[in-house]
Amino acid sequence: MSDIIRVLVAKPGLDSHDRGAKVVARAYRDAGMEVVYTGLHQTPEQVVEAAVQEDVDVVAISILSGAHDVLVPRIVNLLRERGRGDVLVLVGGVVPEEDIPALEQAGVARVFGPGSRLEEIVEFTRRCVRGQG
Amino acid sequence: MDLIPRLLAGESPALARAITLVENQHPDARELVARLYPHTGQARVIGITGPPGVGKSTLTDQLAVRFRQEGMPVGVVAVDPTSPFTGGAILGDRLRMTRAAGDPGVFIRSLATRGQLGGLSRATGDVIKLMDAAGRRLILLETVGTGQAEIDVMNYAHTTVVVAAPGLGDEIQAIKAGIMEIGDVFVVNKADREGADRTVAELEMMLDMAPDRGGDAWKPRVLRTVARDGTGVDEVLREVKAHWGHLEQAGRLQVWRRRQAEFELAGMVRSLAAARLLEWAHQTGVWAEVRDRVVERSLDPCAGAELLLREYREAFGRRAAKSPGTAGRRGEV
Ligand code: B12
Ligand SMILES: Nc1nc2c(ncn2[C@@H]2O[C@H](COP(=O)(O)OP(=O)(O)OP(=O)(O)O)[C@@H](O)[C@H]2O)c(=O)[nH]1
Numbered sequence: 001m002s003d004i005i006r007v008l009v010a011k012p013g014l015d016s017h018d019r020g021a022k023v024v025a026r027a028y029r030d031a032g033m034e035v036v037y038t039g040l041h042q043t044p045e046q047v048v049e050a051a052v053q054e055d056v057d058v059v060a061i062s063i064l065s066g067a068h069d070v071l072v073p074r075i076v077n078l079l080r081e082r083g084r085g086d087v088l089v090l091v092g093g094v095v096p097e098e099d100i101p102a103l104e105q106a107g108v109a110r111v112f113g114p115g116s117r118l119e120e121i122v123e124f125t126r127r128c129v130r131g132q133g
Numbered sequence: 134m135d136l137i138p139r140l141l142a143g144e145s146p147a148l149a150r151a152i153t154l155v156e157n158q159h160p161d162a163r164e165l166v167a168r169l170y171p172h173t174g175q176a177r178v179i180g181i182t183g184p185p186g187v188g189k190s191t192l193t194d195q196l197a198v199r200f201r202q203e204g205m206p207v208g209v210v211a212v213d214p215t216s217p218f219t220g221g222a223i224l225g226d227r228l229r230m231t232r233a234a235g236d237p238g239v240f241i242r243s244l245a246t247r248g249q250l251g252g253l254s255r256a257t258g259d260v261i262k263l264m265d266a267a268g269r270r271l272i273l274l275e276t277v278g279t280g281q282a283e284i285d286v287m288n289y290a291h292t293t294v295v296v297a298a299p300g301l302g303d304e305i306q307a308i309k310a311g312i313m314e315i316g317d318v319f320v321v322n323k324a325d326r327e328g329a330d331r332t333v334a335e336l337e338m339m340l341d342m343a344p345d346r347g348g349d350a351w352k353p354r355v356l357r358t359v360a361r362d363g364t365g366v367d368e369v370l371r372e373v374k375a376h377w378g379h380l381e382q383a384g385r386l387q388v389w390r391r392r393q394a395e396f397e398l399a400g401m402v403r404s405l406a407a408a409r410l411l412e413w414a415h416q417t418g419v420w421a422e423v424r425d426r427v428v429e430r431s432l433d434p435c436a437g438a439e440l441l442l443r444e445y446r447e448a449f450g451r452r453a454a455k456s457p458g459t460a461g462r463r464g465e466v
């Protein structure tokens with residue numbers, strides 16, 4: 001399949017740390033993907049509506065505020081409600097080690113913390129999307 | 134194709150998936166568009182074009198909100214450039230459409246140009262049809278930030294809004310050289326910035342110098358806005374509607390529809406005819422023969438192409454007697 005991978009890079013909640021989101025967005029673009037960036041301060045509803053309309057393969061959530069435990073499961077559930085439970089959900093940013101299992105339980109494919117290598121993020125994303133396809 | 138009834142019912146996920154099929158030239162896309170085509174032709178399309186960064190997305194956002202207030206289901210098609218080096222793209226228009234993006238009654242789709250020149254994506258025409266069939270009565274089409282030759286938008290939009298901003302310098306020259314003729318409404322956005330008066334004056338002067346198109350022809354005006362806070366946007370809305378009123382008189386809409394159909398038809402003929410001919414020439418080996426004669430200088434490329442066409446016509450004439458022939462088969466691309 002040569003279809004271009006589409007990614008939504010989302011910053012839900014009140015968090016204004018956007019460097020990581022922008023770095024990851026650029027890495028995806030440089031890897032030949034189409035990236036929709038929604039900007040700061042999105043509600044989970046807005047993130048999911050954008051994911052549906054843009055028909056993305058991946059929702060990449062960047063979150064450094066500590067509110068991941070509430071926002072991320074909400075996004076995953078809304079995606080399922082809208083019939084897009086197939087979307088690959090990734091999380092990056094500052095997430096304490098002990099919170100990761102719960103997020104993975106909720107349906108997040110993987111959590112990438114500070115210092116994650118961009119090549120690895122891109123490679124993992126591509127593998128997951130192509131594997132499903 | 135169970136997408137079709139869901140799309141016709143206006144369901145966003147179905148519309149979104151259909152757009153993806155069309156963008157990726159999926160084998161089902163051709164039939165999808167063919168079956169939905171009878172349900173299209175209802176929507177009004179407003180094109181928003183102009184140099185990079187002048188505020189096209191912000192203005193689109195403001196217009197979308199106003200059409201929603203009038204109860205219209207709105208579709209937005211926002212095109213951004215694909216990187217020629219990586220094939221990837223950052224689709225940043227949605228970022229500036231935060232007011233409209235909060236409303237599920239506004240369906241926003243970001244498209245990358247994927248190598249297409251002209252300011253739009255190759256799929257644009259079909260994406261508009263899909264939104265139209267899904268009941269989006271008002272479609273806003275934002276082009277990439279244009280250089281100067283990107284005028285394809287006029288072939289899809291009933292009304293084209295050309296956006297400029299103060300302090301553009303060279304880009305105003307680009308507008309003069311390229312997109313001046315396609316504007317039905319001109320907007321100088323960022324009117325809160327210094328130099329807006331001058332930009333308005335420059336555009337008005339250019340419009341005054343344009344050839345007179347007759348007594349009842351549409352006369353584009355230059356408006357000013359501050360899209361960031363909404364100042365002047367109501368006036369743009371009024372002007373766009375005035376242009377519709379004009380288009381609806383004296384059979385102009387029918388003329389527009391014919392021109393639009395011809396544009397799409399001619400485009401399809403060009404690509405289909407060329408594809409068929411090339412495929413046939415390669416399969417039969419005629420391609421290699423003609424190529425070698427061009428290499429040897431016994432035929433120039435133009436004469437070579439004419440020879441190919443002639444041979445194709447002859448071969449096709451012979452085969453048509455035996456089989457239903459290529460032209461008789463429907464639904465095949
Ligand atoms: C720079 C910074 C700021 C800048 C932000 C500038 C900006 N526009 O982004 C400023 C100074 C504005 C700032 C402000 C604040 N900050 Co601050 N900030 C940082 C700092 C030092 C670095 C963050 C950064 O930019 N890193 C560089 C980027 C490239 O890395 P990254 O975001 O981690 O991204 C990488 C990975 O995480 C991953 N990734 C990230 N997102 C995604 C998404 C996906 C899908 C994937 C796959 C991967 C991925 O890939 C990237 C590459 O490896 C961190 C500490 C730290 N070391 O993380 C604190 C930190 C995030 N800030 C913190 C705090 C508390 C604040 C403030 C509340 C401070 C205050 N009291 O005012 C404010 C809040 C601002 C707000 N409204 O949100 C805390 C958060 C604590 C928490 N989560 O519980 C941190 C962790 C510091 C700390 N140890 O206390 N901050
Ligand atoms: N001062 C001022 N800034 C504005 C106004 N409208 C938009 N902007 C800002 O101008 C920048 C570009 O706005 P966009 O709407 O993204 O412009 P665009 O023409 O869509 O840009 P491209 O799609 O990249 O070509 C943003 O930072 C906006 O906030 C305005 O009326 N005044």
Ligand SMILES: [Mg+2]
Binds near residue numbers: 190191225226275
């Ligand atoms: Mg834009």
